[in-house]
Amino acid sequence: ATPTALMVGTGRGAQLGLLIRGPEVLESTRTVDTVLLDKTGTITTGEMAVADVVAAQGESANEVLAVAGAVESGSAHPIAAAITRAARAAHETGDLHPVEDFASDDGLGVHGVVGGRAVVVGRPRLLADWSVHLPDGLTEALDAAQQRGATAVAVAWDGIPRGVIVVSDAVKPTSAQAIRELRALGLAPVMLTGDNEAAARTVAAQVGIDEVVAEVMPQDKADVVTRFQRDGKVVAMVGDGVNDAAALAQADLGLAMGTGTDVAKEASDLTLVRGDLRAAPDAIRLARRTLGTIK
Numbered sequence: 001a002t003p004t005a006l007m008v009g010t011g012r013g014a015q016l017g018l019l020i021r022g023p024e025v026l027e028s029t030r031t032v033d034t035v036l037l038d039k040t041g042t043i044t045t046g047e048m049a050v051a052d053v054v055a056a057q058g059e060s061a062n063e064v065l066a067v068a069g070a071v072e073s074g075s076a077h078p079i080a081a082a083i084t085r086a087a088r089a090a091h092e093t094g095d096l097h098p099v100e101d102f103a104s105d106d107g108l109g110v111h112g113v114v115g116g117r118a119v120v121v122g123r124p125r126l127l128a129d130w131s132v133h134l135p136d137g138l139t140e141a142l143d144a145a146q147q148r149g150a151t152a153v154a155v156a157w158d159g160i161p162r163g164v165i166v167v168s169d170a171v172k173p174t175s176a177q178a179i180r181e182l183r184a185l186g187l188a189p190v191m192l193t194g195d196n197e198a199a200a201r202t203v204a205a206q207v208g209i210d211e212v213v214a215e216v217m218p219q220d221k222a223d224v225v226t227r228f229q230r231d232g233k234v235v236a237m238v239g240d241g242v243n244d245a246a247a248l249a250q251a252d253l254g255l256a257m258g259t260g261t262d263v264a265k266e267a268s269d270l271t272l273v274r275g276d277l278r279a280a281p282d283a284i285r286l287a288r289r290t291l292g293t294i295k
């Protein structure tokens with residue numbers, strides 16, 4: 001295509017809500033055959049809310065929420081924001097306990113000291129690192145929530161499991177349509193997420209995705225992209241989070257949600273300004289049309 005055609009293409013992109021880094025981006029957009037999509041904040045709204053608090057026998061759900069909320073106030077993760085908000089709302093003054101020695105284990109959870117208690121909130125795998133194992137009742141609550149597509153995290157302090165907090169967000173109303181359009185353009189959609197396999201599969205089924213790569217640690221998302229590329233695929237990655245940045249940069253085409261983090265946008269070739277996934281098939285169609293290969 002001529003430089004003029006490419007300039008016109010990027011201009012047309014702006015009208016479609018696509019921020020395109022440079023005219024040459026349209027070339028890689030045209031050749032993509034596989035689209036990896038992050039789940040939280042990309043396919044779903046990412047606006048998580050606490051749906052349930054399940055206390056272990058002899059524990060108080062209110063106390064579990066208050067203590068977990070205190071620790072999560074140190075984290076910027078959407079799960080943390082939901083738990084902190086709910087903990088504030090449940091307290092008459094809206095105050096949280098102070099937290100000391102806060103630390104975040106990316107892709108696993110958080111820990112810190114609240115009122116002298118050593119608290120861990122996160123995946124059962126993180127609790128296991130602290131030699132905490134969930135009783136059957138809590139494991140069942142966690143599994144049931146994940147089967148429904150929700151995300152569940154466990155709470156423990158002083159080496160004893162205290163409860164499970166269920167958080168969930170909604171699938172964006174336009175996600176299923178976007179996936180259908182990607183398929184109609186001949187692209188294979190694949191979900192790539194750090195979340196649990198059962199929750200990921202439930203959400204994937206709701207939007208029409210069959211292939212799921214779940215429980216991927218943040219530092220491993222880029223390796224999954226590389227694996228597809230080694231199999232000869234031309235890969236687009238769509239994401240919003242700090243933990244998607246390396247994968248967005250590794251992909252042949254990185255697409256960031258306009259509603260996402262700056263880190264994700266900086267690592268990408270293209271930004272879907274409105275955070276509407278339908279802008280992804282729009283971009284592919286635009287590139288094919290601009291470069292004269294309308295399908």
Ligand code: ADP
Nearest residue numbers: 040075077080107108109121122153193194195
């Ligand atoms: P995603 O790919 O969906 O953005 P992440 O890699 O950020 O997922 O997180 C993976 C999992 O790690 C979460 O589903 C949750 O179980 C756990 N986790 C991450 N951050 C936190 C946190 N601040 N509090 C509790 N659990 C967390």
Ligand code: MG
Nearest residue numbers: 038040041241
């Ligand atoms: Mg995300």
